[in-house]
Amino acid sequence: MINTIIWNIRGIGSRGAFDRLKKITHIHKATFVALQEPFVHNAVINKNKIQKYKRKLGFTNAVTNKNGKIWCLWDDDFKCKVISDHNQQLTLEIQHSSHNEGFVVTIVYAKTSSRKRKRLWENLRTLNSHINKPWSIMGDFNNIIEAEEKQGGRQHRLSRSLEFVGCMDDCNMMDAGYSGDKFTWTNARRLRGRILMRLDRVMYNDHWSQKFPIVNTRHLPRTGSDHRVLLMKCDSKEPPRTKYFKFLNFWTEQDDFMDMVKNSWHSDVRGNPMWILQQKLKRLSNCLSHWSKNSICNVFEKVKELEEQVEKAEARYTTYNTDLNRSLLHSKYVEQIYWVNKETSMLRQKARIKWQEEGDSNTRYFHSVIRQKRKKAQLYRNKNEQDQWIQGDDKIADAATRHFSKLFS
Incomplete structure (x- = not known):
């Protein structure tokens, strides 16, 4: 489990802001904290200040970007190495003690000027050409993706989002989503002068999604700042999934399928018609599950087993060229094709995609879509x-x- 706090704090020196940061770090057991705009303008002073706040917050390691406006603090569970230091972003390659493979995190603090943000988008595209690992980009982008992410003020023009959206698309990033209030920033004005926007967010690539099946982002209250605190929790362990009954299409091709269904359906059940239907369906699903497990077995394991048997039969026929070995090899071929067809039928049905039309060219994309659907279902x-x-x-x-x-x- 990795708990990350991202906050555009706008002045860590104020007592209220620091106390809030210390409190949420303790409550959520944060192992990595990223701060933007700590409001110490001198970069040299900032680098000295971070050591002081590192000790106060209970972390053992810390680093800032070149202009001192992005701080990262972490505990001994991580080993971090700076791979890109920019005025608007700080990128770290991180190795967690419980993971063999490292991952990359980019903390963003984008400029308010769209002209200056272009340098950030170019820098991220350059990074993308060198990163082939799990990668997450998070922080204050000072931009939104769609008009619904703004409330109040002038109507948002989608043309102002094109460069941001294009950069994230080029980097193969997807939005992590969130729970809590939609808007992460406010101008703190009253009534008609108030503007709310979702300027802060977490993005990640498909490698990150594979490494961390559970990614949960929350928008915490903005007490002490005009920006909300972002809390991201990542876990590499797959969540336990409830297994529901699913009818497999290839069952109907089995010789004893209809007899098994008739025997189950014709069993005597008493009650009103809806109760009888419900009980018969329940009994039939149980019978089908047991029948599939005992008569058909695990299709995927059977395919693996036959792959090994075919390999051994081929080696035997190569060494001993006899009619018997040739016949045994062909029978294994037939059996393997039979079970591979069953496996293919199950995969088509599970993915609910026309694989025969799409082929294997988009396999990676399909798996990515399936992972995102699972995340949304959590x-x-x-x-x-x-x-x-x-x-x-x-x-x-x-x-x-x-x-x-x-x-x-």
């Missing part, structure tokens, strides 16, 4: 009946049970 927080946020699988399950029990009773 539920980390939910509001209960008292409109309070709750976390944890058990608490969310209890709240859902109470809600639907009350709804249907």
